[in-house]
Amino acid sequence: MKACVLGAGSWGTALGAVLAWNGWDVTIWARRAEVVEDVNAHHRNERYLPGAALPTGLRAVRDAEEALAGCHLLVVAVPSAAVAATLPLLRKLDDRVLVVHAVKGFVRPDNLRVSAWLEREVCGIERRLAVISGPSHAEEVVRQMPTTVVAASASRHVAERVQDAFMTDRFRVYTQADVIGVELGGALKNIIALGAGLAEGLGLGDNTRAALMTRGLAEITRLGVALGASPLTFSGLAGIGDLIVTCTSEHSRNHRAGRLLAKGLPLPEVLDTIGMAVEGVNATFAAKQLAEACGVEMPITHAIARVLMGEISPSEGIELLMTRDKNHEMEVIGAQPLTAEFRLP
Numbered sequence: 120m121k122a123c124v125l126g127a128g129s130w131g132t133a134l135g136a137v138l139a140w141n142g143w144d145v146t147i148w149a150r151r152a153e154v155v156e157d158v159n160a161h162h163r164n165e166r167y168l169p170g171a172a173l174p175t176g177l178r179a180v181r182d183a184e185e186a187l188a189g190c191h192l193l194v195v196a197v198p199s200a201a202v203a204a205t206l207p208l209l210r211k212l213d214d215r216v217l218v219v220h221a222v223k224g225f226v227r228p229d230n231l232r233v234s235a236w237l238e239r240e241v242c243g244i245e246r247r248l249a250v251i252s253g254p255s256h257a258e259e260v261v262r263q264m265p266t267t268v269v270a271a272s273a274s275r276h277v278a279e280r281v282q283d284a285f286m287t288d289r290f291r292v293y294t295q296a297d298v299i300g301v302e303l304g305g306a307l308k309n310i311i312a313l314g315a316g317l318a319e320g321l322g323l324g325d326n327t328r329a330a331l332m333t334r335g336l337a338e339i340t341r342l343g344v345a346l347g348a349s350p351l352t353f354s355g356l357a358g359i360g361d362l363i364v365t366c367t368s369e370h371s372r373n374h375r376a377g378r379l380l381a382k383g384l385p386l387p388e389v390l391d392t393i394g395m396a397v398e399g400v401n402a403t404f405a406a407k408q409l410a411e412a413c414g415v416e417m418p419i420t421h422a423i424a425r426v427l428m429g430e431i432s433p434s435e436g437i438e439l440l441m442t443r444d445k446n447h448e449m450e451v452i453g454a455q456p457l458t459a460e461f462r463l464p
């Protein structure tokens with residue numbers, strides 16, 4: 120069986136490697152000639168995954184048509200900003216090809232989830248579309264460190280086919296039905312990872328990181344539920360699982376971006392220095408707009424947006440969050456309300 124991966128960055132390469140280890144004949148579509156040469160001649164992708172050995176069943180080509188020819192499974196693993204550029208290819212696909220996207224972001228200008236955008240643009244794709252997400256840094260996947268993810272689809276059959284395609288004894292795939300929650304969990308945790316990096320760059324400690332992660336999950340859940348997700352999804356791999364890995368890992372590009380910003384590097388230089396997708400920047404502005412449209416409060420996201428726009432410094436952002444009006448913790452969904460049964464004299 121033949122698979123094609125669009126995107127030869129860290130994630131496309133790692134997912135291609137998992138499929139190849141699983142016996143698939145995999146072709147990655149790469150734009151850079153040096154990546155094609157590196158993958159085919161040396162079974163490496165030093166630009167994106169330095170030091171990692173790739174399986175020999177993984178091949179890269181620069182010609183997209185060649186990569187797609189005869190494939191049974193297509194993996195979309197480009198940054199969200201590049202999803203629209205893949206449209207001509209997606210529209211040409213045979214309608215029996217299973218499509219899995221692995222993108223953790225929103226498609227501009229409408230701030231759509233990737234599968235919502237694909238469904239709007241590619242007629243009938245919803246019957247063969249899934250998303251794969253969860254706590255999974257490419258650097259560790261490609262070294263075959265035990266990793267767990269979810270494959271979510273509106274169709275159980277499609278989710279199970281994706282599960283079978285990727286599942287190895289090092290890469291465990293659970294099925295999920297809540298496509299909205301899985302996509303939002305993956306995209307929105309990048310904002311909180313930026314925040315955790317900002318806090319670390321300011322020299323703040325574990326208490327602050329735990330606060331950002333927990334209150335971050337509360338605002339992710341609020342927006343998620345307003346947009347149709349199940350609140351339970353956010354306590355799963357695509358929610359808290361991915362939030363933990365991204366807010367605590369040395370591999371996270373979003374976390375690194377936050378640290379560099381806190382050290383005073385301007386945003387364009389931060390993005391240049393990292394040289395890979397930092398989805399949290401786009402996601403912050405997308406989430407802010409979505410939250411405003413739904414009337415959902417997202418104070419951390421708002422503070423990070425102001426830091427990214429240069430309106431306030433990272434330490435002013437922290438101060439803003441710490442001096443908000445006092446609140447009840449569980450004003451989220453279906454939580455126990457505070458009762459006034461007894462009062463102190």
Ligand SMILES: NC(=O)C1=CN([C@@H]2O[C@H](COP(=O)(O)OP(=O)(O)OC[C@H]3O[C@@H](n4cnc5c(N)ncnc54)[C@H](O)[C@@H]3O)[C@@H](O)[C@H]2O)C=CC1
Pocket residue numbers: 125126127128129130131150151167196197198199200201204205221222223224255256257258394395396398
């Ligand atoms: N790196 C990771 O560990 C993980 C990444 N993801 C997600 O995967 C998506 C892709 O990210 P990475 O691979 O990490 O980014 P990356 O920066 O490592 O690689 C991006 C790749 O996309 C290609 N690309 C950029 N613009 C393109 C265009 N217009 N057309 C075709 N290809 C284009 C680049 O040449 C590069 O090969 C992001 O949404 C990210 O959040 C999800 C899980 C893990």
Ligand SMILES: O=C(CO)COP(=O)(O)O
Pocket residue numbers: 223253254255256257309312361364365370371372373374396397398
């Ligand atoms: O989504 C990821 C891990 O699950 C990758 O996160 P970064 O994009 O912050 O590196």
